[in-house]
Amino acid sequence: MRSTKYYFIFSWIASFFWPFQSCAKKSQEHPNLVFIMADQWRGTALGYLDVEPVITPNLDRLAAEGVAFENAVSSYPVSSPARGMLMTGQYPVSSKVIGNCNSENAPYGVELPVEARCWSDVLKDQGYSLGYIGKWHLDAPYFPYVDTYNNRGKVAWNEWCPKERRHGFDYWIAYGTYDNHLKPMYWNRDAGRDDFYYVNQWGPEYETDRAIEYLRNKDGCREEGRPFALVVSINPPHTGYELVPEKYKTLYKDLDIEKWCQRPDIPKKGNSNGDFYRNSVKDYYACMTGVDEQIGRIVETLKQEGLWENTIVVFTSDHGDCMGMHGVIGKDIYYEEAMRIPMIVTWPARIKPRRDADSRIALADLYPTLLSLMGYKSVIPLQVETFDLSERIISGNGFQPDFQPYYRIEPARSTNGWRGLRGKRYTFAIKVENGTITETVLFDRSDDPYELKNIVTENPDLELKFKKLLRKWLDRTNDSFAMFLD
Known part of the structure; x- marks a missing residue:
């Protein structure tokens, strides 16, 4: 009789809380999203591809757990235009981000329009909590310029993003663009334009610490019970390659660079571009290995917190890096080293792992593709110009474009x-x-x-x-x- 009594008591308690449990379950019918984007990461620089001698065990594991696109590109391989296309799902002429956001291009209106309908705006309207950590680079600097080192030369680069220009992101620890990776600077959610702060920590480590707090919902930084979308926008391996902790550099100290410089598109030793490549590539790889470690920490947190199964995780880059190949320092060109980017998409609940070398997917296609995957195909804005390749992610079949466009525009x-x-x-x-x-x-x-x-x-x-x-x-x-x- 005592056990029967307790059964009815527990049943009554369960029935009382059932409506709340149902609401919580309903709010998680749609997946979470963790979008990780490293800057200037060449598409062939992943350990599992065995093309370049880079150490990326966590990304290799992530690739084995999802769809690894090996033919992904950035259609405008420069930071701001690539990000503008990603956020708006529009090509540069429509997105208005036709060049990098800096003082030189500001007179031509080069920045993300406040009225743009970004994918984050769509998710905000669907009840998502939204967080953004790291590099933004979608606001035009204006005078008097923010007093950071990269605003004191002929061209000002860095700018604050006020709340009304954040497109739904309510958790905010970010900056415009800033390449001192060992002492990065940030604005937090409530900071004013002059209230930025510096951190004596390698940028990707600091940003990952904040991402982990977000995933664990430390101090209520996101609304519990709602699905969330978190962007972690990491600057390395962007230029400033050498600004990386020594523990990662040590991994490459014995690498025989000349052995890996036999490709015909790498200029010979003694050529200024060839020497730039040789002097930079070890640190470039060290940055990648360091970022790879941070991605491993994020994935492990998702698993520890029980979020892994119903979270879409994306790893990609805004563009690649020639680094002297073809006689080109940097990107902003049609060569594969600039256009090709890594792209890995995992969602254990729905996506079966595979390597995909055929699908022609571009960075900006992720706007409609992810919204469709997440169950919001019907609310994709009509002005979106890029392609929904969600079916190819799920099945490997379905529509894909015949071509990926390429752009380079003088503002x-x-x-x-x-x-x-x-x-x-x-x-x-x-x-x-x-x-x-x-x-x-x-x-x-x-x-x-x-x-x-x-x-x-x-x-x-x-x-x-x-x-x-x-x-x-x-x-x-x-x-x-x-x-x-x-």
Whole structure:
């Protein structure tokens, strides 16, 4: 009888709390999202690919647990434009972020518009808690410039993001752009423009500490019971490669760099670009290994907190890095080293692990793709121009575009610059200056994987074909560059 009595008592208690349990369960029908983006991470620099001698055990494990896209690109391989496309799902002419956000481009309105309908705005309206940690780089600096080292030269780079420009992100520990990785600076959620602070800690470690607090909901930093979306935007391995803790540098001290510099697209020793590569690549890898360790910490926290199964985790980059390859320091060019990016998507509850070398997915396609995966296909804004590839993530089949676009735009005259298409086999791009086509490139990446030979002159039929395809694409996206392709 005593056991029967307790049974009814516990049943009564359970029935009392059942409505609250049902509400909590209902609020988690949609997955959480953890979006990790490292800056300037070349697509082939992952240990499991066995292309470059970089140590990334945690990312290798993550790739084995989800879909690892090996043909992903950044369509405009520069920080602000890439981020603008990602946030808006629009190509640069529509997103308005047609160059890097700095004082030089500010007169041309180069920044994320406050009225833009970002994917974060969509999730906010669906009841998500939203957090942003790290590099933002989507606000134009204005005078008097914030007093940081990278605002004291000819061009000012860094700027505060006020609350009304954060597009739904309520938890905020971020900065515009700042490359002193060993003493980074941040604005927190309630800081004013002059209330930034410095941290004596490597940026990725500090940002991961804050991300872990967010996942554990320390001090109620997100609303309990709601699904959440957290962006962790890490600056390394961006330039400032050497600004990385020694423990990661030590891992590469015995690496025979010359052995790995036999690729024909790496200039010879003694060439300034070739020497830059040799002097930088060990630290570049050290940054990657350090970031990899932080990603492992985030994934482990998700598992410890019981969040792993129903959380979509994305790892990617805004663009790659030539680092002297092809005689180019940096990015902002059509070569694979600049355009190709890592992209790993995991969701244990729904995604079966596989490596995908075929899908032509671009960074900006993640806007509609993730919203569809999360159950919000019906509320994707009509102005989104990029492609929903959610079916390819789930099944490996379904729609994919024939080409990934390429952009490089001069903000002072937006019809100056480059437009191009990257297909399964070919990369094609055209440069226009003051209304005239001044350069055309065509690479056959199948026969010429290092893109050493421009074959456009001896292939006029291919050139004409790609011109027509590019013209069609530019017309579709209301890009006035199209007028020069007649």
